[in-house]
Amino acid sequence: MRRAHxxxxxxxxxxxxxxxLPEGTLMQRAAAGLAATCAELLRDGAPGRVYGSRVLVLAGSGDNGGDALFAGARLARRGARVSAALLAPERVHAGGLAALRAAGGRVTEDPAEAERADLVLDGIVGIGGRGPLRDxxxxxxxxxxxxxATVVAVDLPSGVDPDTGAVPGAAVRADVTVTFGTHKPGLLIDPGASYAGVVRLVDIGLAEVRGTGSAPSDPRRARGGRALGTEPLAPLFDGHVVEALQQEDVAALLPEPDAESDKYRRGVVGIAAGSARYPGAAVLAVGAALHGGVGAVRYAGAAAREVVRAHPEALVGEGGPKDAGRVQAWVVGPGLSQDAEAERAVTEALDADVPVLVDADGLRLLARRGSAPANALLTPHAGEAVALLAGIGVTATRDQVEAERLRHARALARGYRCTVLLKGSTTVVTGPTGPARVNATGTAQLATAGSGDVLSGLAGALLAAGLSPVDAGSVAAYLHGLAGRLSSDGAPTTATAITAALPEAWRRSR
Structure with missing residues (x-):
């Protein structure tokens, strides 16, 4: 599990x-890891060696600038030609600047040096930075x-909010980000994640204090000496707010039948989707659910003929969820339209007293209610999130949701008191409390018609197989993203092809 704090x-x-530790130890650990990464990049780059390469350090105030200056000094001692731009001269880290000068580095005021450099080290602002960069x-x-130049960010790219990934103005677009001790949420969530490039984690010893299941004992003292107050930090989840499943985590969550399993014990998922206008949504959701680890899929809705023609394994009926028979979870909404029959289907699924995934048209109907069951999983894209937020009295635009995905996903989860999977370039899965999860397997090729219907059917099946809403959403996003990569392989893909790739994605995740 990759965790961000x-x-x-x-x-x-x-x-x-x-x-x-002795004074300065932590900064020297950070600088050593940073310099080692820069040296590796220089050896692999055009200069072919560290000696004689041109390095520019962009040094802001405080510890972030100090890390960059000390790393620059280490590179200068190996023969690099290092210059430093002091963007806050009155607050520059004195020790770092002295070390750089002692190693032969110099100070520059010419931005054109950035264009001539082989490597630029971004130490403008660190995790204390908020808001747009200064002029x-x-x-x-x-x-x-x-x-x-190869651009290397120190801890995170300057201009990226460390806790949310928001980018309120100009920001450094790094090729590599060297982050210290733990990942920062802004490195895992777009738009910030798209500025980070390849992220490398340098161990500076935080594992010594973060494995207790609670916050460090003295939250007042910080690396830069900033007072944090006397209130204890949240003791839950080891202080992290974002996590990303890795292959071994997904493998541990995948439902597997045993010798005593039958189709009912494996779980039955109900799908209430599709309409005369959009029968394909039902076909796609059912097709994905059949690959989601359940024993059976029940379909209830207007596209029964199309569904059974495409998927003879499905159990179909033309009534609503109330008449469909027993299921362990419902998927409601894809292609449903918003007429009276659609509203009835949503109401019956929400009242069924089993976990329910609500997507697409179902979300807009749900927004009118302004509430959801605690075992619900809502799967909006940014536009649908705007409607859901309005349902709980929060005004936001699509751009605002996309700019601060974590904050708006949290607002939805808390407002509706259930789990939310916010789709987009970074998929965010979160409940009202606890850490949020982000998915790293996706591809832009997933932005194709019907792709969301596939995700809904897959996640609903995992709900019926017994996974919690957070786990079902997280595992489905992982498999869906991987299937998207497998089916596209660098070319455009389709929802049907994504569904066909789900078995291989499942096998690669075991």
Whole structure:
């Protein structure tokens, strides 16, 4: 499991670790890991070696700039030609600047050096940064983007919010981000994640204080000396707010039949989807559900003929969820339209006293109610999220949702008191409490008609197989993303092809 921790927790953990170590140890650990990564990149790049390469350090104030300056000093001692732009000269890290100068580095005020550099080290702002970059940094950021230099961000790209991934203005677009101690949420969630490039984690010893299941004992002391107050940090989930499933995590969650299993013990999922206008949504949702680990799929709705023609394994009926027979979970909404019959189907599925996944048209009908069962899994895209937010009295635009995915997914989960899977370039799965999950297996090729119907059917099947809403949403997003990659293989794909790739995605995840 890859975990990302909020800034408040990171600062407190660093403060506790600093109290155990000689002064400056933590910064030297960070600088050593940063310099080692830069040296590796320089050896692999155009210069072919560290000696004689041109390195520009963009040094802001405080510890982030200090990490970059100390790393620059290490590179200078190996023969690199290192210059530093001091973007806050009055607050520059004095020790880091002295080390750089002692190693032969120099100070520059010419942004054109960024275009001539082989490597640019972004130490403008670190995890304490909020809001847009200051004007003084903008010429340097622009010049770094114009040149051919490899751009390495220190802890996270400057201009990216560390806790949300929001990018409120210009930001450094890094090729590599070297982050310290733990991942930061902004490195895993778009739009910030798209600025981070390849993320490398450098161990600085935070594992010594983060494995207790609670926050560090003294949240007041931080690496930069900033007071955090006396309130204890949240003791749940080891302080992390975002996590990403890895292959071994998914393998442990996949439902598997045993010798005593039959089709009913494996779970039965009900699908209430499709309409005379959109029968394909039902066909796709049922097809994906058949590959989701359940023993049977019941379909209830207007597309019964199309469903049984495409999937003779499905149990079909033309009535609503109330008349369909026993299931362990419902999927309701894809292609359903928003007429009286659709509203009845949504109501019956929500009242069925089993876990229910609500998608597409079902979400807009749900927004009128402004509430959902605690065992529900809502799967909106950004536009549908806007309608759901309006249902609980929150005004937002699609752009705002996409800019701060974690915050809006959390708002939905808390407002509706259930689990939300917010679809998009970063899929976010979260309940009202606990860490959110993000998915890293997706591809832009998944942005195709019917892809969301496939995800709904798959996630609903996993609900019926016994996974919790958070686990079902997370595993479905992982498999769906992997199937998208397998089916596209660098070319456009279709929802039907994604469904066909689900068995291989399942096998690769075991």
């Amino acid at each position: 909020a800034v408040e927790w990171v600062r407190a953990a660093e403060g506790e670790l600093m109290a155990r 003084a940094a903008l010429p340097w950021v622009h010049a770094a983007g114009q040149g051919a």
